[in-house]
Amino acid sequence: MSINFKQTRALLLRRQSSVFAEEGTELQPEACMQLFDIDLATLGYALSQRLRTRLQTLDLPSLLAIQEHIWKTLAAQLGAHRQHTPLFRRFPDRTPPDTVALWQDRVLSHFMQAPGQPCVHCGRTGTTHVLKPCRHVVCDACFDGANYSACPICHRHADRASPFFLPDPAPAVGTVPEPRKLLDLGASMDDAAQVLVRALCERKQAMSPVDTDDFKALAGEYRLRLLPWIPEQIPVRENIALLFGTLLKHCEPAAVLAAAAAHIGTATDVIRLIAVYSGADPSLQGQRVFREVPIEKARGMARFKTLFTPESYWNRRASVPLALTIKRFKMARLGRPLRRALLALLESFDPDSLTEDMLRHRAYWVWLGEFLHPHEYRKRYPKVAFAFGVVRKKGPDGTPGPQFETFYAGLEKAVMRKDAVAMVALLRKRPGELARRLDHALRVAGDDSAAAGAVLDAFAQCVAQCATPVLLTLRALLPTRLHAAQKRIYWPKGSVATGFMVRDRRPPLARQTIEATVALIERELLARFSGKPQLDDFLIDAALGDIVVPFNERTASRSAIELPRGSVLAVPPANKVRLFLHWCEPENGHTTDLDLSVAFYDDDWHYLGVCSYYQLTCTGRDGSVIATSAGDLTDAPFPNGASEFVDLDCALARRNGVRYAVAVLNNYSGMAFENLEHAFAGLMLRDEVQGEHFDPRTVALRFDLAGANGVFLPMVFDLRDDRLHWLDLYTSGEFAFNNVATSNADIAAVCPAMIAYFASGIRMSMYHLALLHGAARAQRVIVRDEAGGMRALSRHAGEDNAGFLGRLRRFAPDDADSAPALGAAPLFAALLDADIALPANSIVYALRSGATAPTIAASDLIS
Template structure:
């Protein structure tokens, strides 16, 4: 197999479960395919017959290269491409239950045990060993060398050649999960890449990190060939920058900028382009850096007081990496022709628009001006020179620069006057701002029918210009604003999700205005979706009602399964839940300590217990162990890293009054998640706790860790309902699980509020989004219930989309075919699990892969 386009091949395998190989002239025997089958089976995958037949035609080197690519890609997606050895190698057996006694033994050994002396615990002579490099003296009669993988005293990795460490215990093979997921033969890689480029360009919200990486990989490998695949319109400005900024790094600048000119409409587009070209993020949200501050200065700051508890890592450090956000990035080299080309792009814009747009990101433009040198060309580019004078607040001769009132300043004045009509008049000029501030404008209008009418008229005028994700957000949000809520949750921009909760102070919106706006939104959505290709049958899983339509995807965690934040998925009660965490420090030797903990609460969110680094087992009131930790490793040296696990016994937890189990990933030592060589976590659903500690076949969710210091709250298990709530939420600071009062209050504030927020219907579900598509495009809708039974509802002759949508939402029994059969024609399927064989060439969205490969993503349904 050619090594060309290896990133494209890998991403298409990940996204579409397809392998693209040209037919060869050979015919490999069955035994040559056995290694392929064995590797895939270890990951929970199998080959389709047509892919197997194609692979057998390859010569042996090409077959082996293909096998390596497939295994490496799928293993990395699940987390099975690294070593997973916990502190206690015999986990879940042989984990000490008395963590306090173990801690005391460790402390006494650390301070009092010396080499060549009898063990201070058991008194035996000749049983101690000095471990390297930590130099702790460990007794093999008191600490089991066949169980530990690191130093029993400091829990840091040590030289395993020491006689203290005994060989790894043999682990039995775990039970094989069923069924295996299939990977298939791809038809044409270029066609698949072209379709994906078109889909990504058509996105109407900022892409997730996974999509962003794949988009950049396609641009890097295909280069200028990609330009022929780019549609006339790219709705999201960041995506324009991602495409052309990446091409600019790999291709001839003149050709790239000539093609980019048709898509660049504002000054912000230009600086986003330069940001991507320089290797920065196009969102222009600032770059996080760390300034090394003497530790004594940090001790005096109230917000860091929880870092310096007894035994804390920070008590030993001289400096603290204080995070700071700066509005600049390391600039790539700008050649003189490239500088002139960028100035030419800027000079095309109207001077007022140019100046105002640059003021929106003033700090970035001041920085970029140091490299563009606009006043060297002030005669050739006078509008640009003027705009930079305003941005810098001084002219090229040092005199004060001209004054300029922006759109947002005018809007703020109207808000301060509580003049909703003036707000509507201004916002009408900028439909995107109107959509985002519609709720606010109606609140300002209050009971003034004239002002409300002006706001609604502006909304009706601009509704066709609103982005589809915004319309979907408003469709779900507005009905919840008819009644005041207890709390309001914000989702500010950022590289990770940090939801902020405040007390709700807004008054309820008028019912008539909400009803009129919802009707306008729904009519517009149906019109848009009806413009997409029609389908005969539309198959929908009812379980998608608990899956949230993706929002704020820029902050979504990179994961093998793109589960949108706020979604709820069922956890089979018969399965064993094993959480895992893996991280690896960078090669430069910098160290860090991550920790995996689970806190337990009853149905009133009263604290029950915790399983963590300082309490290795959580015991219920009847004495049974409801959770077990595999131990706390305190470093993760390159290249193997470190892994931690926690097993949860749901049945025992329920019997002991536990309702909620909250997973918490804590970054204790201050090194940012994103600066690690790798850092990921997830959960396995296993039939038993035996076998290898990490079994890729059982991975139900695997996600990367991102962002800076702090705490990551990925998920909450509702053991009463056997559900998993995916929160994907970061919070700054640390939860002190050593202090029940602080940790309990923090979790009790965050988790129930987030669960209630998403459960309120404030975000649209994938089920309701699928119904909108089906009402606009399908002749028949087949609903698959959780028991796998099918129900169907057909469109009446001449029935309009709105009426069909109304019947689909009711799905009245007297209107339904209860024994429908799926035909052989291609259909559209929106599935939770792709566990059903579908006709070839069907369009499939599926949250979890299976026997059918998904060929579209959730975000494609909101384009």
């Protein structure tokens, strides 16, 4: 296999289950291909017949190279590329049942056990060993060397050459899960890359971290070759920066800027471009850093007042870390020709727009001015020099800079006057801002029917210019505004999701206003979607009603399955749930202790118990063990890292009065999640708990950890309904010593509020988005229920899109066509699981790949 375009091959394999291989002239023996099949089966994958036939024609070195490429790519996606050895190697069978007694034994050994002395627990001699490098003395009669993988006293990794550690036990053989996911032969890598580049460019909301990485990889490998693939319009400004900023790193600046000029129209576009070129984030959210504050100064600061209780650990520290957001980044080298080209680009913009746009990110522009030296060229670029004078609040001679009123200052004045008409007069100039502030403008209008009419008239005139994601958000939000919500939840811009909850003080909106606006939005959405490729049949899974349309994707966790925040998945009641956590410290990095826990609550969110490092087993009221931990490793040395597991028996927990089981990932001490070499977690759904600790074939979710220190609440299991709620939510927590006990109040407040928020329908589901597409693009819509049964509804002769959509939403079994069958023509499919063979060239969205590989992502349906 050619080493060219290695990242492109990997991302197309991950995203589309496609393998690209030129036909060879040899014929490898069947035994060689069987070894390939066995290797892939360990990850839960299989080759399609045509891919297997193609690979069999390759020479042996090429075949081995492709095999290695496939295995490494898929293993990394699932988490199988790392070593997974928990503290208790015989987990789940040999986890100590009494955590308190174990802790007492550890404390006594730490303080009282000396080398060469009789064991303080059993009194035997000749049974103790000194472990390296921690120097703890352990007795092999009191601590099972065949069960531990690290020091039994401090739980840090130790030299396994010590006689204390016995060989690893042979794992029991587990069952083989079926069916396997299919890999297929790709037709043309360049064609697939072109389609993907265009789809990513056409996205109408900020991309997820996975999409961002893939977009930059494509630009970095194809370079100027991909310029002809770029559409005329790239709606999201950050994506413009990602594309051309990445190209700027690899290509001649003049060629890149010439191509970028047609897409860059604001000063913020320019600074985003420079940020990507410098290796920074184009969202311009600022970099979070920690500065040490002396303890004497910290005691007088309000933000630290809760730290200094009489028994607090912080009383013994010399300093306290203070989180700061820095609006600057390490600047890449800007050569003189590049600086002049950037200044010329800025000079071409409207002067008022230039100045106002620079003021939106004033701190960044003050920083960038130190590298651009705009006043050296003030005669050549006078508009840029003026704008920098406003931004810096002084001219080059030190005199006060000119005054300037921004768009938002004028808008705020109108809001303060409660003048809805003045608000919309300004907002008409920026349709996207009008859509985002529509609810606010209607509330400012209040009972004034004339003002409310002006707001709706303005929105009707601007709706065609509003982005599709904003319209979808409004379509879902407005029907919920008939009544006040229990909690109002904000999603602040940031690198991770930190939903902010407040009491909902908004007055409800009038039903007539809501209905008129919703009809307007739906008419516009149907018109947009009808311009996309028409297909006779649409196949839609009803289970997508529990999958939320992606929003705020910038903060989504990198994951093997792109499950949008707020979505709900069915958990088969017969399965055992095994949660996993793996992290690794950087080489020569600080010791970092992450912890995996599960907290248990009843129907009313009253705390029932926990399975964690301080309670290794959680028992129910009948004495049965409902959850078991594999132990608490307190470091994760480079390069192998550390893994923790928790097994959850959902059926036993439910019988013992547990309604909710909350997975909690805590940064107990050490480095922030984002500064680790790598850190990921997830869950396996297993028919049994025997076999390898980590079985990639059973991985249902795998996601990376991001953000700073604190607490990550990824998911909640509703054991009564056998549902998993994916929250993907971070809370700030403490600087250290985070656990379920310190986070219990947050968990009991945040989790039910988030579940109720998404259950209210405030976010559109993928099912309803697919119905909008079906009503606009199909002659027949087939709905598959969770049992696999299908029913279809066909468009009437002459029926318009709105009428067909209304019938689809009222779809009942009595209305269905009899015995719908899939034809041989390509169709559109929106599936939860791609477990059905579809005609060639079909357009497929699937949350989880299987017999059919997805060809589009959820975000492509919003474009």
